[in-house]
Amino acid sequence: xxxxxxxxxxxxxxxxxxxxxxxxxxxxxxxxxxxxxxxxxxxxxxxxxxxxxxxxxxxxxxxxxxxxxxxxxxxxxxxxxxxxxxxxxxxxxxxxxxxxxxxxxxxxxxxxxxxxxxxxxxxxxxxxxxxxxxxxxxxxxxxxxxxxxxxxxxxxxxxxxxxxxxxxxxxxxxxxxxxxxxxxxxxxxxxxxxxxxxxxxxxxxxxxxxxxxxxxxxxxxxxxxxxxxxxxxxxxxxxxxxxxxxxxxxxxxxxxxxxxxxxxxxxxxxxxxxxxxxxxxxxxxxxxxxxxxxxxxxxxxxxxxxxxxxxxxx
Numbered sequence: 458x459x460x461x462x463x464x465x466x467x468x469x470x471x472x473x474x475x476x477x478x479x480x481x482x483x484x485x486x487x488x489x490x491x492x493x494x495x496x497x498x499x500x501x502x503x504x505x506x507x508x509x510x511x512x513x514x515x516x517x518x519x520x521x522x523x524x525x526x527x528x529x530x531x532x533x534x535x536x537x538x539x540x541x542x543x544x545x546x547x548x549x550x551x552x553x554x555x556x557x558x559x560x561x562x563x564x565x566x567x568x569x570x571x572x573x574x575x576x577x578x579x580x581x582x583x584x585x586x587x588x589x590x591x592x593x594x595x596x597x598x599x600x601x602x603x604x605x606x607x608x609x610x611x612x613x614x615x616x617x618x619x620x621x622x623x624x625x626x627x628x629x630x631x632x633x634x635x636x637x638x639x640x641x642x643x644x645x646x647x648x649x650x651x652x653x654x655x656x657x658x659x660x661x662x663x664x665x666x667x668x669x670x671x672x673x674x675x676x677x678x679x680x681x682x683x684x685x686x687x688x689x690x691x692x693x694x695x696x697x698x699x700x701x702x703x704x705x706x707x708x709x710x711x712x713x714x715x716x717x718x719x720x721x722x723x724x725x726x727x728x729x730x731x732x733x734x735x736x737x738x739x740x741x742x743x744x745x746x747x748x749x750x751x752x753x754x755x756x757x758x759x760x761x762x763x764x765x766x767x768x769x770x771x
Contacts, residue, residue, distance in 0.1 A: 494608030620682025621645035705734035
């Protein structure tokens with residue numbers, strides 16, 4: 458979920474005349490903290506954004522990136538198991554093949570950033586001496602014989618929060634801390650004023666039938682945080698019709714049983730109702746807003762990471 462920061466860093470530094478390197482994990486042997494396709498951005502002055510481990514190899518990666526800049530050529534270096542760097546080891550015992558791509562300009566960074574801002578899948582591909590951003594999701598594994606690879610990226614998780622009370626503000630602020638996109642629908646004037654003042658996109662719900670205010674994409678989690686569950690049914694029914702990877706609702710098991718009966722009576726299919734995450738969160742009986750927000754966001758991130766968007770989108 459740090460793609461935006463990486464490509465913003467590259468765009469800004471290169472626009473200021475700095476030389477930069479796009480660093481990418483090509484392949485993983487054994488256990489490692491980050492997966493293939495993980496990026497890191499390194500500037501020639503030694504500053505960087507992103508991480509490829511828990512801090513085990515970042516200094517060595519920055520040094521290698523600066524050497525690639527000096528040479529003016531991309532390179533692939535093994536770190537960890539099987540590496541020529543005998544003094545650099547990953548505690549997990551794994552190995553990483555890492556690609557260092559000196560960038561001639563900020564074009565690829567701008568194109569990746571544009572796709573991120575448009576919430577569109579994109580692919581970073583390595584071919585020969587260069588790297589490019591390709592529209593759409595087109596991953597291909599690393600081929601050691603010719604050094605080619607491509608890594609597809611989906612938009613990060615976005616939260617559509619629908620509800621009232623302190624839980625809405627708590628979840629919005631926690632999601633922002635994780636650099637997630639957040640939008641809010643609420644009939645709660647106090648929450649609306651507070652969140653607007655903090656720069657969140659907020660729309661006011663006036664009626665339970667204001668379903669046209671809901672908007673989403675396949676990478677959106679729609680989260681219902683109503684204490685008054687009479688607000689929910691028409692909005693939930695519409696939410697199930699929209700693209701999403703997660704729908705969750707606050708409330709205890711008894712409230713959820715009544716909710717599910719009302720959804721079925723409103724024409725929502727049993728298979729759709731069965732996908733509803735309720736009571737919301739990884740750990741239930743969360744009474745205070747901050748703990749509820751943590752529980753809900755942990756569940757949302759887990760579901761996002763477990764979702765095969767490639768299969769879902771065909």
